Amino acid sequence: MTQTILNVENLSKTFSTKNSQIDVVRDVNFEVNRGEIFGFLGPNGAGKTTTMGMLTTQIRPTSGEIILAEKSIWGNLTDTRKRISIVTQHNNLDRGLTARENLLFHARYFNLPSDEAAKRADRFLDLMDLTERADDRVVNFSGGMAQRLKIARALMHDPDILFLDEPTTGLDPQSRVLLWEEIKKLNAQGTTIFLTTHYMEEPEQLCDRVAILHEGQLKALNTPEELKKLVPGQNVVSVRTGDVRDELLSEAKTLPEVEDATAEMGTLRFYMKDATPDLGELVKWLRSQDVNILSMNLHLSTLNDVFVHLTGKGLEQR
Structure with a gap:
């Protein structure tokens, strides 16, 4: 039986400037099912990152509601932030630390016991194919390796849902494909993933369902194959x-x-x-x-x- 983990209801965000108001996200509705890879597809400027900011408590919506595991995300921010994790576009790793140290340092924020943190670090370093580089300083990592380490770090506190914001932007084609494989492995182990992207091949390769966003509005939502049937003539x-x-x-x-x-x-x-x-x-x-x-x-x-x-x-x- 499909279980919903995230409900988004009539979500809107308007930014005010000196002379006008800009409707960045307009009356968006969707659900994310537990255990799926949910794709949020659209070009730069479509409102994807703003929506991601609202879903992860970084931006307050102008109107609408976000329900995570049957609770409003705004009711208890501390609890919500334990249930979610986000991998951003920019590299925010501590480059002066090793890969393992980055994971253990993150674990301290969530008061994980040191033994448990060490076990999880080993597990996620292995999952992301970084075990051999676990004790290397991050400053020497390639873009693809750094991105995989960011995902490993995001998993350390066992979130209900992992948000990946344009995770392959800036990666070369080979690193992009390798990261796709890691995301598939992660999802196969039960992690729910919310993926934003503007690369059309990414949701076709990864996602169970895809929402198409354009100028802040949701244009369509379905499986990739069903969405392609919208095109007149295949x-x-x-x-x-x-x-x-x-x-x-x-x-x-x-x-x-x-x-x-x-x-x-x-x-x-x-x-x-x-x-x-x-x-x-x-x-x-x-x-x-x-x-x-x-x-x-x-x-x-x-x-x-x-x-x-x-x-x-x-x-x-x-």
Whole structure:
């Protein structure tokens, strides 16, 4: 039976400036189930980090409620902060300490007995593949190693839910994939994970369900596969042209083999009716319209295609 660990109800945040008010998060509602990896997907500026700040008691909402394990997070902040943990984008490790010392120092904040803290440190260093570097100073760690150590540290006080805020930002592709594997292992052991990201491939690889956020509003929430079904036609032809005229897009939508078409950042996307579309006919039409074809590819719909379909903008548009 699915058990809800986090309820977010009508959550909003407005920031006041000298001359105006900015609605950063607007009436957002969702639930996170115990034991799942829940993805919060959207481009930079969508309101992800502000929402994360409210969920982790760092920012007070303008309105709405956040319920963690059937209790308001604001009722007892000390208790709430024992139940959650957050891994931020920036490196806030103590670089003058070793990896093990960083974990043990964190354990002191939560009054863990020294024997228990040592056992947990060994466990999480092993889980994050850092045992061989446990006694090395963090100043010598790569970005990927530092990120894995931050996750190990966040687990030391056994939180109900682990918040990962853009955990792979700045990592090289190999380190990103390695971190994905560590997150999967962690979740397989029962940890509930709330993941914010603007990388479209991340939730496809990791998440049980994904919420899509755009300009502070929740646009859709479902499994990655169900979200991709929102795209009209499961096969997408992307044509990079450098420029897309309005009249070209209008005519593209009327082509008999095209279910729908969108344009953003100099790329024309055709959502095809046929699972094996005739690209030759499409190229012939593009050339008849004097379109400069810089590149062209056919792919199954992705979460980026879902985002374009829902908002008219791509996730890569940052």
